[in-house]
Amino acid sequence: xxxxxxxxxxxxxxxxxxxxxxxxxxxxxxxxxxxxxxxxxxxxxxxxxxxxxxxxxxxxxxxxxxxxxxxxxxxxxxxxxxxxxxxxxxxxxxxxxxxxxxxxxxxxxxxxxxxxxxxxxxxxxxxxxxxxxxxxxxxxxxxxxxxxxxxxxxxxxxxxxxxxxxxxxxxxxxxxxxxxxxxxxxxxxxxxxxxxxxxxxxxxxxxxxxx
Numbered sequence: 001x002x003x004x005x006x007x008x009x010x011x012x013x014x015x016x017x018x019x020x021x022x023x024x025x026x027x028x029x030x031x032x033x034x035x036x037x038x039x040x041x042x043x044x045x046x047x048x049x050x051x052x053x054x055x056x057x058x059x060x061x062x063x064x065x066x067x068x069x070x071x072x073x074x075x076x077x078x079x080x081x082x083x084x085x086x087x088x089x090x091x092x093x094x095x096x097x098x099x100x101x102x103x104x105x106x107x108x109x110x111x112x113x114x115x116x117x118x119x120x121x122x123x124x125x126x127x128x129x130x131x132x133x134x135x136x137x138x139x140x141x142x143x144x145x146x147x148x149x150x151x152x153x154x155x156x157x158x159x160x161x162x163x164x165x166x167x168x169x170x171x172x173x174x175x176x177x178x179x180x181x182x183x184x185x186x187x188x189x190x191x192x193x194x195x196x197x198x199x200x201x202x203x204x205x206x207x208x209x210x211x
Contacts, residue, residue: 001138005051009135012046017151021158035120039127056186058130063187072190075177079198082173095166098203103210109203117199124171125192128152129182137183145179170199 001009020038025031047053055061062068086092102109128148136144152175156168178191185191 001135006135006139009046009051013132013135013151016042017155021155035123039123043127043131058126058134059182059186059188060130061187062189063185065185068181068185068187068190071181071184072194075174075181075194078177079174086169092166092169093205093209095164096169096202096206097164097167098206103207109207113200113203118196121192121196121199124152125178125188125195128175129178129191130188133179133182142183145176145183148179149175170202174198
């Protein structure tokens with residue numbers, strides 16, 4: 001990536017995240033619409049009319065499946081240890097909550113996990129691991145894993161408001177692991193699957209504790 005393209009893309013990332021963080025979304029529909037625009041549509045438009053990279057550049061491909069499976073396995077073990085410690089010493093599972101409408105209703109549970117949750121997983125993976133990570137990688141190599149993690153954490157904490165930190169912990173804790181998986185495999189497929197599996201397992205555990 002040329003220096004001019006890199007600088008313009010970084011400006012785009014900073015600007016879009018700032019606008020998104022202060023975007024006056026009033027309800028859930030507007031929040032989802034804003035996320036869709038800033039995290040998916042605008043990056044696609046930037047690529048189409050300016051960067052003109054193949055979508056595989058952003059990890060939208062199978063990539064190196066051996067590396068993907070290998071680092072996905074390591075990450076699942078790492079996340080398991082992290083959440084065991086958080087739950088045992090800090091009561092994570094007791095404080096982590098799920099939407100009440102999915103408790104005791106299997107249809108709602110499936111809709112939430114395979115539509116709503118999956119949408120946000122794809123959105124975060126595409127933007128932070130696909131777009132941000134692989135753009136930064138052109139200039140700073142494997143430090144891009146930390147860069148995308150830092151940018152993601154800044155966005156989360158700036159927009160968290162009155163929400164509990166426990167709601168965002170699965171995304172925050174997995175961000176560096178997701179970056180490593182995507183960086184090693186050159187694909188966001190594997191990091192996305194692992195993120196989804198982690199959220200699914202956590203939600204099932206919390207629901208079982210609630211009923």
